[in-house]
Amino acid sequence: MAENPTPQHILEQSEQLCTAQELAGIIGKMAQDIAKTLSDQCPVVLCVMNGAVIFTGHLLPQLNFPLHFSYVHGTRYHETTQGGELDWKVAPPDDLKDRVVLVLDDVLDEGWTLAAIRERVMKNGARAFYSAVLVDKVIARDKPLQADFAGITLPDRYIFGFGMDIHGMWRNLPTIYALKQ
Ligand SMILES: O=P(O)(O)OC[C@H]1O[C@H](OP(=O)(O)OP(=O)(O)O)[C@H](O)[C@@H]1O
Ligand SMILES: Nc1nc2[nH]cnc2c(=O)[nH]1
Numbered sequence: 001m002a003e004n005p006t007p008q009h010i011l012e013q014s015e016q017l018c019t020a021q022e023l024a025g026i027i028g029k030m031a032q033d034i035a036k037t038l039s040d041q042c043p044v045v046l047c048v049m050n051g052a053v054i055f056t057g058h059l060l061p062q063l064n065f066p067l068h069f070s071y072v073h074g075t076r077y078h079e080t081t082q083g084g085e086l087d088w089k090v091a092p093p094d095d096l097k098d099r100v101v102l103v104l105d106d107v108l109d110e111g112w113t114l115a116a117i118r119e120r121v122m123k124n125g126a127r128a129f130y131s132a133v134l135v136d137k138v139i140a141r142d143k144p145l146q147a148d149f150a151g152i153t154l155p156d157r158y159i160f161g162f163g164m165d166i167h168g169m170w171r172n173l174p175t176i177y178a179l180k181q
Helices: 007-012 020-038 053-062 112-123
Strands: 014-016 044-049 068-075 087-090 100-108 128-137 149-154 177-179
Touching: 007 014, 020 053, 020 100, 020 128, 020 149, 044 053, 044 112, 053 100, 068 112, 100 112, 112 128
Parallel strands: 044 068, 044 100, 100 128, 128 149
Antiparallel strands: 014 177, 068 087
16 A cells, blocks of 8 residues: 555555445344343443444434433544554543443454543443444454444454544445455
């Protein structure tokens, strides 16, 4: 891949990993599983911006029980494909005392982002923490946490589309892609 590939070049060098229809089925099943556990808890649902924006937009209308909604914004990949320190742009809400919290993220990779969110959420008084990730990546290392609800398992390749970026671009693709190997 060239050092500064154009958006079109990235797309040409990529392959689709699943269809939009498959994603719809996966998210529908996740909504049912989440409802079985949380429908009587009135959870605070937090979207992890930016990557989880499309996943959240598909999942939320299918959660057919009362909930409160807000978001956190933390990034540790910036516009690169390597994670670093988590940079908090918007931290979890302060007023989580005794609340059950469900955090929605697009991908659980090394797990440091969700682990840091869990720590802040519990410090802010939550009674219980749950996480739902659209993609659980298979990596060679142990993760600091496992997701309570996971949609699809994918191999250790940098993915983009459906909310996830590559070099800051292509979050708007309607399904998930990876660069050809
Ligand atoms: O499990 P980890 O290795 O910690 O990685 C997962 C996180 O990485 C991505 O966020 P990113 O930092 O790229 O910010 P973005 O959501 O704005 O793209 C993704 O949206 C997850 O939040
Ligand atoms: N866009 C994107 N963000 C990530 N954050 C952690 N892993 C990934 C990935 O594969 N793609």
